[in-house]
Amino acid sequence: MNYDFNFDVIWRNWELLAQGLGLGLFLAIVSIAIGCLIGLLAAFGMLSRHKILRWIAGGYVSAIRNTPILVLILFCYFALPQLGIALDKISSFIFTLSIYAGAYLAEVFRSGLVALPKGLREAGLAIGLTEFKIKTYIIIPVMFRNVLPSLSNNFISLFKDTSLAAAIAVPDLTFYARKINVESFRVIETWMVASMIYVVACYVIAWLLRRLEQRLAVPR
Amino acid sequence: MNLLDGLGDTILISVSSVVLGTILGVFVGLAMTYGQRWLRFIVRLYIDFLRGTPVFVLILACFYILSVVGVDLTAFQAGVLALTLFCSSHVGEIVRGALSAIAVGQTEAAKSIGLTFMQTFVYVLLPQALRQILPTWVNTATEIVKASTLLSIIGVVELLLATQQVIARTYLSLEFYLFAGFVYFLLNFVIEQAGRAVERRISIP
Numbered sequence: 001m002n003y004d005f006n007f008d009v010i011w012r013n014w015e016l017l018a019q020g021l022g023l024g025l026f027l028a029i030v031s032i033a034i035g036c037l038i039g040l041l042a043a044f045g046m047l048s049r050h051k052i053l054r055w056i057a058g059g060y061v062s063a064i065r066n067t068p069i070l071v072l073i074l075f076c077y078f079a080l081p082q083l084g085i086a087l088d089k090i091s092s093f094i095f096t097l098s099i100y101a102g103a104y105l106a107e108v109f110r111s112g113l114v115a116l117p118k119g120l121r122e123a124g125l126a127i128g129l130t131e132f133k134i135k136t137y138i139i140i141p142v143m144f145r146n147v148l149p150s151l152s153n154n155f156i157s158l159f160k161d162t163s164l165a166a167a168i169a170v171p172d173l174t175f176y177a178r179k180i181n182v183e184s185f186r187v188i189e190t191w192m193v194a195s196m197i198y199v200v201a202c203y204v205i206a207w208l209l210r211r212l213e214q215r216l217a218v219p220r
Numbered sequence: 221m222n223l224l225d226g227l228g229d230t231i232l233i234s235v236s237s238v239v240l241g242t243i244l245g246v247f248v249g250l251a252m253t254y255g256q257r258w259l260r261f262i263v264r265l266y267i268d269f270l271r272g273t274p275v276f277v278l279i280l281a282c283f284y285i286l287s288v289v290g291v292d293l294t295a296f297q298a299g300v301l302a303l304t305l306f307c308s309s310h311v312g313e314i315v316r317g318a319l320s321a322i323a324v325g326q327t328e329a330a331k332s333i334g335l336t337f338m339q340t341f342v343y344v345l346l347p348q349a350l351r352q353i354l355p356t357w358v359n360t361a362t363e364i365v366k367a368s369t370l371l372s373i374i375g376v377v378e379l380l381l382a383t384q385q386v387i388a389r390t391y392l393s394l395e396f397y398l399f400a401g402f403v404y405f406l407l408n409f410v411i412e413q414a415g416r417a418v419e420r421r422i423s424i425p
Binding site for chain 2: 003062063066067068069070071072074075078079082083160161162163164166167174177178181185187188191192194195198199200202203
């Protein structure tokens with residue numbers, strides 16, 4: 001193998017890669033935020049007393065979790081306009097990733113909710129809180145802290161899923177990496193640097209979330 | 221039948237990646253659990269690197285890089301290689317977790333009745349670890365089926381690309397994307413149910 005490494009073209013395009021990473025992080029944060037809301041609703045839906053709600057929420061979660069995200073992305077971008085829902089690339093991707101994230105996070109939240117002791121709700125009722133207040137002030141915060149470790153894993157994997165935005169030509173890190181690759185033929189360097197950036201970003205996210213976990217941990 | 225061929229390829233890609241990835245992953249997991257310090261360090265890097273990189277990037281990297289360094293693989297093979305590596309890192313992590321969850325006393329007991337390492341592993345540790353591994357492993361298998369769609373981007377005519385080709389001819393994007401999504405759902409649903417059935421069979425009553 002005689003391949004001469006030459007990282008020049010990567011350094012020259014450093015700004016593009018950084019921009020791409022920034023966009024990826026932005027997409028991930030927005031989608032995860034919306035996904036958390038959807039996930040909470042779906043989780044409460046799955047544990048609801050009403051059969052129809054359980055059915056709808058359960059159906060949503062298992063349908064989305066068992067469908068490849070690329071199919072969802074292409075569906076939302078290419079097929080939904082036929083139904084009159086035309087979104088631009090970035091909104092369409094955020095829409096897709098939020099719905100995808102919602103299904104995964106719902107499963108996390110559901111297991112968190114199931115694991116909570118009954119006494120929490122009863123204590124809330126005893127001091128005269130409404131069901132809604134019990135959920136927002138007691139159940140959700142406690143559950144959130146308990147599920148943070150598995151939430152972190154999901155956040156990281158959702159961040160990695162932003163690389164698929166390149167499939168509909170959203171200019172994220174993978175998109176620019178492919179562009180640099182095709183334009184410069186510095187194949188190995190490009191992909192090495194691109195995956196290193198993802199790996200480091202994942203490490204940083206994991207570290208930040210662990211810090212958050214430690215901060216929120218109940219002192220024993 | 222274009223779509224049927226595509227489905228066949230999807231299944232072929234998934235099965236070969238899962239099988240190869242699992243074999244490799246077991247070794248990765250063993251190295252993580254029983255390896256020397258330097259070996260564990262290298263394997264840790266391997267796992268972290270593969271798990272930190274999006275599968276899509278792995279697939280593109282395998283596809284583009286291998287042709288440059290003179291390894292001639294078809295898009296299909298490069299894709300399977302990428303999915304195999306991805307699968308092995310996940311399986312490695314699962315195997316390590318399962319093995320380290322087994323109480324040390326088990327290994328000590330096996331040693332004290334004179335079993336070799338191989339015997340200890342096969343008769344004592346593996347049967348217990350498998351029970352732990354199965355649910356997560358099934359999950360990984362469905363992840364691989366879903367990730368196989370990404371091979372469409374490097375031009376492997378699996379179910380998704382076959383679907384896109386049909387759409388290009390018929391302009392029925394809504395119908396055919398829904399159909400493809402449904403087929404993937406069905407595939408994964410079947411895998412999940414099969415996994416549950418096996419889990420029930422082998423669970424300790």
